[in-house]
Amino acid sequence: MFSLLKELPSISTLLSIYASVSAMAMLIRTICNEVIPKPMRNYISSKVFDLASRCLSSxxxxxxxxxxxxxxxxxxxxxxxxxxxxxxxxxxxxxxxxxEPLNPRAPxxxxxxxxxxxxxxxxxxxxxxxxxxxxxxxxxxxxxxxxxxxxxxxxxxxxxxxxxxxxxxxxxxxxxxxxTLNIYTYDQESSMWESTVFKHPATFETLAMEPELKQLVKEDLDSFVARKDFFEGVGRAWKRGYLLYGPPGTGKSSLVAAIANYLRYNIYDLQVQSARSDADLRHILTSTTNRSILLIEDIDCGTKVSRDRAKVQDDQQDKEDEQPNRISSSDPGVTLSGLLNFLDGLWSSCGDERIIIVTTNHKEKLDPALLRPGRMDVHIHMGYCTPAAFRKLAATYLGIKHRSSFVTIENLLQSTTVTPAEVAQQLMKRDEPEAVLESFIHFLEAKRNENGESGAQTQKQDGKNG
Incomplete structure (x- = not known):
């Protein structure tokens, strides 16, 4: 033991070695600081630190x-x-x-x-x-x-x-x-989707639609959700397109809400005008999530992207004929091909289990390329109020399933064009069912007379023009 201790270096020797090493380290550090730029030194230090962390950390x-x-x-x-x-x-x-603004005590x-x-x-x-x-x-x-x-x-x-x-x-x-579900709208300034809680009460039970049509839509939705393997097997994107068309007030938005509540899907409400270009549109659409509904309401309004190209060309030619010196220019922004590429092109595969719903008041104005299967797979006409739709509205708003006045009302509906929204507005006016129904009959009679007079005036005007 004594011999081993005798062979150990003295404290003065150790201090001398430490001083030499420290001096050498300071010399190397000074040379590095003078020769190697600071960004390069920071990069080398970070790499050394990362290497040490990987080696020492578990x-x-x-x-x-x-x-x-x-x-x-x-x-x-x-x-x-x-x-x-x-x-x-x-x-x-x-x-x-x-x-839940209506329930402030909710946890x-x-x-x-x-x-x-x-x-x-x-x-x-x-x-x-x-x-x-x-x-x-x-x-x-x-x-x-x-x-x-x-x-x-x-x-x-x-x-x-x-x-x-x-x-x-x-x-x-x-x-x-x-x-809870969310409905999203695209904020162009921040280039991102902004959401709010979606609490629309519409369901398939409350919709004023023909029972056969409601059942058809529900079965189609169930089939779509359950056929993931089928879509993969046939090499198609797992999506489904619905076109809802008809006059304003016929329940297109209510049907969208009912579909969202039925599937428990969030809604992305897209205004095509908010996209600056086709590239911007791709960014917007690929920012949506799977298991969601992409909604494009009133696609024929406010933009020419969906218009029938043949009709647009004819209108443009007419304008050029009227103003031959005018220089024509195409509208900037999203093109029809850009929209179609997402609906049924290569970009349509960027996402799974998506419902695409397009609504319009004028189906005839849309380009045929937008309407074909693979883009709009199911076309649903949302028409005027029928007797079956009235009975559903009466049960929903008045809590009644039959009254003697129903026969009169249903006969009037056969000869009067009135939307479900107008019917609902009339049924909400009072709480007494009998008084409401009597008032509704007067409304339908006035509506029929108004339509009859308008038709007679139109025929008379057509006769004069002829």
């Missing part, structure tokens, strides 16, 4: 961003739905709020705020989740959100093979049974 980190390859990341959406169910005592912060709902940590356990693994957010202006100014999942390096494969599939399965169940 943790592994997954990053799940909100966007993935130009579309919404479905894994992010699944985690966003799943994590609120894992809120527990270890959660360090919560985002709470209420979306607030819970959500995940930025930088909140949630601990989950799965098959003996400890998993730590954190929601992060950064601002980015690379392409479109918007908030960039992502989830950070920390686990042990040895658990990485099990997380990929078992944990993420379990999250996807539970998220699908949560989204199918969600209590």
């Amino acid at each position: 943790d592994f980190t997954f990053i799940i961003e909100e966007r993935w390859q130009a579309v919404n990341n479905e894994t992010f959406r699944a985690v966003e739905a799943y994590l609120p169910t894992r809120i527990g005592p270890s959660t360090d912060s919560l985002l709470i709020g209420s979306n 607030p709902k819970q959500s995940i705020p930025v930088d909140c940590k949630i601990i989950d356990e799965f098959q003996g693994m400890r998993l730590e989740w954190t929601l992060r957010s950064t601002d980015t202006k690379k392409y479109f100014p918007r908030e960039k959100r992502y989830f950070r999942l920390a686990c042990k390096k040895g658990d990485r494969d099990r997380v990929m093979q078992s944990y993420f599939p379990q999250i996807a399965k539970k998220a699908e169940s949560i989204l199918r049974e969600r209590e």
